[in-house]
Amino acid sequence: MAVEPNTLIENQAITIVNVAVAVIHYQDQYLLGFRAASQHQGNRYEFVGGKIDAHESATQALIREVAEETGINIASNIAVKLGRLHHDYGDKQVCLQVYRIEITAQQYAQYKNLSHGLEGQKLTWVDKEKLLAGAYDLPAANKTILAWLQLSTQISITYPLAHFDEYPNPVTAWLQYHQEHLKADAWVYIRIKKAEAEDSIKQLLHLRPDIQAIVPDGSSTNDLDNAAINNQIVAEHLTQTQLVQWSNGVVENNLPYFCLSSSLPLIVSCHDKESIDAANQLAQSRFLHQMPPVIGIFLAPVECTQTHPDTPPLGWQAWSKLAELADMPVIGLGGLSPMMYQQAMLHGAVAVAGIRQFLK
Structure with a gap:
């Protein structure tokens, strides 16, 4: 979820960056990326996603970002809204629009050995139990997402x-x-x-x-x-x-x-x-x-x-x-x-x- 700072200041107001976040999983296996040290919130794991362009809906941005970052086509998968998070990192404000997407068995079989994304970033599939237990260091704004994922269906x-x-x-x-x-x-x-x-x-x-x-x-x-x-x-x-x-x-x-x-x-x-x-x-x-x-x-x-x-x-x-x-x-x-x-x-x-x- 590579989101670069967008801090145009007009009348002391900081532009809010709208971000689409894809919580991609197959059963209890969840896909995480890893941010390079040079990136904002670097050396941390993250869910796939990125900035929503002006002409896009959140789901359109999800489909585009997931395809650009991983190659996975989720256009036919169901995207269920988990929620929206408004977070101020101090140097940047973001609104995360979070969706859960379960991929099919065929998609998982094709991408389960994916170790790097199309943009060179590291990717890994992790077990839900370890993810919810905090085994992977996520940006602060992502921790509420983990609490949401604990809900039973x-x-x-x-x-x-x-x-x-x-x-x-x-x-x-x-x-x-x-x-x-x-x-x-x-x-x-x-x-x-x-x-x-x-x-x-x-x-x-x-x-x-x-x-x-x-x-x-x-x-x-x-x-x-x-x-x-x-x-x-x-x-x-x-x-x-x-x-x-x-x-x-x-x-x-x-x-x-x-x-x-x-x-x-x-x-x-x-x-x-x-x-x-x-x-x-x-x-x-x-x-x-x-x-x-x-x-x-x-x-x-x-x-x-x-x-x-x-x-x-x-x-x-x-x-x-x-x-x-x-x-x-x-x-x-x-x-x-x-x-x-x-x-x-x-x-x-x-x-x-x-x-x-x-x-x-």
Whole structure:
């Protein structure tokens, strides 16, 4: 991703360089380049990409840059937007428009031994686990991309505790049901909506040490302080109401909302343009404060749901237009099943989520 400085200064304003970034992979093998010492951010690995020309869209720039740098033709591959990153290196400001592209088995077979690009740069295929573990030194702006790549393509959501109110002991019934019905190694948004939330979350994580949990904002910093449990918690969740309150400057306990979840990444819920704008503001604020990023938004509802039957669905066309506004990965939610992931991906989703269809 060779991007040369473009620092024309007019009225003290530095021109922002728009860059298309291609996160190219085949299954768990990811393609990285290596920047020469003489280059900006030299002696570091990077994803393939480059500057978007004035006449190009981001996807057009991706196709051109990948072909020029590697020879791989991705014109027929699906490019899924992960997000946009605004970064100030001090000597240069960039806006990275990041897309994930999975190449075919035939393309991988042809290029898996590629050691140098067409411009002479070093290229290497790396294992996803090592990449996410930080084994490869990337520019600072790329580290949020690694957090985005940790998202599972399927996220299960638990029933609220009220769903089990007819049982003699709703908490026990809730725990037993989800212990039995959550799929192995699932990412799970534990959504309880009751005062007993933290204790129930703690018990479920003990019963299912294989799952990765998204918990309500603030839960992990209070009672869920066991090291083994915290390793299972991958993100905290903000409702749209909390997001809007933060955006409107509402504070609780003299702390703005973005400070309440400083130790973990966030996933937020959005339903419209205004909430997506607020999510973008929150993501940038956390980035500037060097806090863990917003790694995704639940955008809902795509289709009608049993949980909220009176809420009009967005439909895929309107959903896709809203998803394009987000500066972070977008998760489809509402009336979906795991089998709809490919359809969701074609409309810009990096993952799908739900309750009934995502439990065994």
